[in-house]
Amino acid sequence: MIIAVIATLGIKKYNEFSARARYIKAQDTLQGVGNGLDQYFLKHGQYPDLTSYESMVDANSPLVKENMLPVNMPLKDPWGQAYEATSGKGRYVLKFVGDPNGSEERKAFTVEPGKMPADATGAPAQTAPATGTTP
Numbered sequence: 001m002i003i004a005v006i007a008t009l010g011i012k013k014y015n016e017f018s019a020r021a022r023y024i025k026a027q028d029t030l031q032g033v034g035n036g037l038d039q040y041f042l043k044h045g046q047y048p049d050l051t052s053y054e055s056m057v058d059a060n061s062p063l064v065k066e067n068m069l070p071v072n073m074p075l076k077d078p079w080g081q082a083y084e085a086t087s088g089k090g091r092y093v094l095k096f097v098g099d100p101n102g103s104e105e106r107k108a109f110t111v112e113p114g115k116m117p118a119d120a121t122g123a124p125a126q127t128a129p130a131t132g133t134t135p
Helices: 002-044 053-057
Strands: 084-087 092-096 109-111
Touching (some): 002 053, 002 109, 053 084
Antiparallel strands (some): 092 109
16 A cells, blocks of 8 residues: 555656656757757848748758758657747747646747746746846
8 A cells, every 4th residue: 555655656756757857858949949040040130931840940941951950850849749930030939838738837938039938947037137237
């Protein structure tokens, strides 16, 4: 009986850590694509006109062809859901729809140029104060 209770608690904790690791992986993936888009912007003065996440990570994408993204980026998040994304001349938007199990700790998030992403718990990241200001 005691072993069953301990095993149940262990499985629950394992599932929590596994879900958190998947969430962090989704954040890392979209941050990587965002970094590639930012590199493209620095080189070309605008973001590429791409209408989906799939078109951004495809082998024929300008981001992949110019080595701003590695080949074989995952097409879906760690839960098997599609990422959402668009990019155009002056901006891009990369979206993760969140943990499909509805966890409050692993909410949907968006990566955009000039905006700090949420941390691994879903809380907004802290931003540094502007230069020359006092706390």
